[in-house]
Amino acid sequence: MKKFEEKTIESKEIFKGKIITLQEDIVELPNGKTSKREIIKHPGAVAVIALTEEGKIVMVEQYRKALERSIVEIPAGKLEPGEDPYDSAMRELEEETSYTCGALEHLISFYTSPGFADELVHLYLAKDVVLKENARPADEDEFVEMLHLSLEEAQEYVLHQKIYDAKTAYAVQYLLIQKLQGKR
Amino acid sequence: MKKFEEKTIESKEIFKGKIITLQEDIVELPNGKTSKREIIKHPGAVAVIALTEEGKIVMVEQYRKALERSIVEIPAGKLEPGEDPYDSAMRELEEETSYTCGALEHLISFYTSPGFADELVHLYLAKDVVLKENARPADEDEFVEMLHLSLEEAQEYVLHQKIYDAKTAYAVQYLLIQKLQGKR
Numbered sequence A, B: 001m002k003k004f005e006e007k008t009i010e011s012k013e014i015f016k017g018k019i020i021t022l023q024e025d026i027v028e029l030p031n032g033k034t035s036k037r038e039i040i041k042h043p044g045a046v047a048v049i050a051l052t053e054e055g056k057i058v059m060v061e062q063y064r065k066a067l068e069r070s071i072v073e074i075p076a077g078k079l080e081p082g083e084d085p086y087d088s089a090m091r092e093l094e095e096e097t098s099y100t101c102g103a104l105e106h107l108i109s110f111y112t113s114p115g116f117a118d119e120l121v122h123l124y125l126a127k128d129v130v131l132k133e134n135a136r137p138a139d140e141d142e143f144v145e146m147l148h149l150s151l152e153e154a155q156e157y158v159l160h161q162k163i164y165d166a167k168t169a170y171a172v173q174y175l176l177i178q179k180l181q182g183k184r
Helices: A084-099 A151-159 A166-180 B086-095 B151-159 B167-179
Strands: A007-016 A020-028 A033-041 A047-052 A055-062 A067-071 A076-078 A102-112 A122-132 A146-148 B007-016 B021-028 B034-041 B045-052 B057-064 B069-072 B077-078 B104-111 B120-131 B142-147
Touching: A007 B007, A047 A084, A047 A166, A055 A084, A055 A151, A055 A166, A067 A076, A084 A102, A084 A122, A084 A146, A102 A166, A102 B167, A122 A166, A146 A151, A151 A166, A166 B104, A166 B167, B045 B086, B045 B167, B057 B086, B057 B151, B057 B167, B069 B142, B069 B167, B077 B086, B086 B104, B086 B120, B086 B142, B104 B167, B120 B167, B142 B151, B151 B167
Parallel strands: A047 A122, B045 B120
Antiparallel strands: A007 A020, A020 A033, A047 A055, A047 A076, A055 A067, A055 A146, A102 A122, B007 B021, B021 B034, B045 B057, B045 B077, B057 B069, B057 B142, B104 B120
């Protein structure tokens, strides 16, 4: 959909990092005027809501430098160049939690911050995950601690803001609605 | 919570824009090694799930340059310097939709992209909104089209990815769970 399209007059790359790229665009608005847009290009990411055989959701607590605090999230990570989101989700689940599963189900994809970034998160469901011996190790700059929550506990975490992360809350709410509607 | 804290060794501001600031930090990891972190500082934002007297949710469709497409969202916007989130939510609702209401209810706040940005969105509920004559005009670089969806229609939009925006899906799911649990 191109409604109210903002045509690019000029696009300047300000910074190209390991993960994100920042560009500043000058755009022509629908009324003919011009404006500036600050845009973050992101490779996209995956997130996995993983359920153990006991029906517990696997969460990880990790430090987020952008927030200067640690928060509770579902396992997630950015796409590597050329990597299929499905493979990425399998990899991130194993690296961050040592859990694996037979197959993932793609639930939904969503933009996290469309006002300034193009990050698209692909959310997968992993059922009956089991701990794998000799699982792929985490990235060497990643430190996480696992916790296991029932769906109802996770929703309490959301409502009391012990889960502060949108993608995690999204995933928890998604499953809870399916459960309340008798679909799962 | 400071678990697995990453101590800042050096922080360099790369870009300071109208809305976002980009910095690159060198951090000391819990194992003593160092790593780089690319971080976006954002002023924070508000979003409003507004219900008309007929119980329809007010949505806006707008072009998002970062995505190069228009998407359907609940009214939202960034905080102005020093602005209280409540006042910001009232302002954004009026500017983007011409709707106003007597009072807002704060539902929840969440981080949209904690992996690289500190954007915190404060979500408010506006009930029984009414169109205001002589409403504050939209920002001059903002073009939006309104639509009205029932809660069930909005959830269909989420599931079929006609709503692609995380904060909007979050808000719709939040209300739907309250309805399914008989709380609203």
